[in-house]
Amino acid sequence: MSSLANKQILLGVTGGIAAYKSADLVRRLQDAGASVQVVMTPAAQEFITPLTMQALSGYPVHTQLLDPEAEAGMGHIQLARWADLVLIAPATADFMARLSQGMGNDLLTSICLATAAPIALVPAMNQGMWRNAATQTNLDILINRKIHIFGPADGGQACGDIGPGRMLEPLQIIDLTSQLFTTGSLAGKKVVITAGPTREAIDPVRYISNYSSGKMGYALVQAAIEAGAHTVLISGPTQLAKPARAKCIEVTTAEEMYAASLLEAQGCDLFIAAAAVADYRPIELAPQKLKKGDSESITLTLIKNPDIVASIAALERKPFTVGFAAESERLVDYARAKLERKNLDLVIANNIAENHIGFNSDDNAVTVIDKHSTVEISQRSKQQLARELIACFAQKLASQR
Numbered sequence: 314m315s316s317l318a319n320k321q322i323l324l325g326v327t328g329g330i331a332a333y334k335s336a337d338l339v340r341r342l343q344d345a346g347a348s349v350q351v352v353m354t355p356a357a358q359e360f361i362t363p364l365t366m367q368a369l370s371g372y373p374v375h376t377q378l379l380d381p382e383a384e385a386g387m388g389h390i391q392l393a394r395w396a397d398l399v400l401i402a403p404a405t406a407d408f409m410a411r412l413s414q415g416m417g418n419d420l421l422t423s424i425c426l427a428t429a430a431p432i433a434l435v436p437a438m439n440q441g442m443w444r445n446a447a448t449q450t451n452l453d454i455l456i457n458r459k460i461h462i463f464g465p466a467d468g469g470q471a472c473g474d475i476g477p478g479r480m481l482e483p484l485q486i487i488d489l490t491s492q493l494f495t496t497g498s499l500a501g502k503k504v505v506i507t508a509g510p511t512r513e514a515i516d517p518v519r520y521i522s523n524y525s526s527g528k529m530g531y532a533l534v535q536a537a538i539e540a541g542a543h544t545v546l547i548s549g550p551t552q553l554a555k556p557a558r559a560k561c562i563e564v565t566t567a568e569e570m571y572a573a574s575l576l577e578a579q580g581c582d583l584f585i586a587a588a589a590v591a592d593y594r595p596i597e598l599a600p601q602k603l604k605k606g607d608s609e610s611i612t613l614t615l616i617k618n619p620d621i622v623a624s625i626a627a628l629e630r631k632p633f634t635v636g637f638a639a640e641s642e643r644l645v646d647y648a649r650a651k652l653e654r655k656n657l658d659l660v661i662a663n664n665i666a667e668n669h670i671g672f673n674s675d676d677n678a679v680t681v682i683d684k685h686s687t688v689e690i691s692q693r694s695k696q697q698l699a700r701e702l703i704a705c706f707a708q709k710l711a712s713q714r
């Protein structure tokens with residue numbers, strides 16, 4: 314799986330002749346596995362039509378900041394949250410100037426101000442404009458702000474000049490974009506992640522389970538792979554595609570997940586329990602389908618499942634152990650109690666009372682809690698959140714050892 318697999322890339326197109334290459338770039342990004350939505354400035358639409366970009370990307374193209382229809386659906390804040398990366402190609406001198414000054418006078422600059430995702434610019438302009446002191450000062454400001462700059466290349470230009478200012482070719486842009494998602498922060502580490510729900514059978518056709526989609530755990534697996542870890546996914550039943558570069562162990566019940574986790578704990582550096590494990594299972598599995606009788610109610614006796622993450626945290630050679638806490642009230646208090654009770658190194662708490670985040674949704678907002686600190690991470694896509702969490706775990710792991 315390419316490191317752009319499942320990435321959501323917001324491609325900003327500004328008004329330069331190199332905009333014609335952006336159409337090819339959309340295709341190349343999709344070939345590498347990314348979903349692409351396009352935002353165009355008014356000047357960009359003089360060079361290439363929104364219809365072309367819509368046909369290629371498969372999404373409506375966004376062009377206006379104050380568009381009542383767009384605001385109702387995908388306004389600039391939603392687009393800013395959707396993006397794993399804001400990639401602007403071509404980026405003109407004018408756009409760089411506006412971005413460096415923090416302006417928000419069109420849709421694309423507003424998205425850049427609002428987003429928590431990384432931003433990469435692919436400059437394209439006349440060599441004199443590139444060399445101009447104003448552009449170079451703006452470039453310094455953008456680099457200081459940790460905005461990535463791809464290129465420009467040196468060579469012949471559309472205006473006949475020769476010099477720096479040519480936009481990089483789409484394949485070069487894809488290469489640099491992929492590198493942004495590859496950190497190496499967990500190189501040489503073994504990371505084990507549990508994900509999804511478990512199912513506890515009642516009889517041959519019925520089970521107890523929960524609404525977990527597995528999305529958060531799978532996003533963590535992808536981020537761990539990109540961080541260079543030898544990654545093991547222990548997954549309950551989900552609808553999600555299995556990541557190609559991880560060892561995947563499919564389980565159904567909590568007891569199976571427990572056994573697989575203990576086995577994989579050997580040599581494990583970081584254990585992340587993102588699964589929504591059923592706390593109880595029916596004490597006995599009915600060998601035949603239970604029949605509807607005359608009585609108005611029936612009673613199922615349940616027995617407690619092993620606590621997987623607590624068992625891992627109790628091992629003599631304990632990996633850095635991270636648990637999740639889905640709470641509907643007193644989030645930090647309950648999560649901190651879980652941290653202590655289960656002897657965890659870190660708890661990721663999320664508020665399931667807010668129904669646009671968490672269980673079965675694409676976004677999440679969490680609080681990261683350890684013995685000494687409580688840090689909130691605001692709402693963003695699970696992919697983006699996963700990368701930030703993995704970077705945080707890697708840092709804590711490095712400082713612990």
Ligand code: C5P
Pocket residue numbers: 507567586587588589590591592618619620621622623635636637638639651
């Ligand atoms: O105790 P509670 O279910 O609220 O704790 C949630 C955390 O514990 C999650 O990280 C979950 O994956 C883990 N857990 C577990 N085994 C269980 C129950 C929960 O690993 N049986």
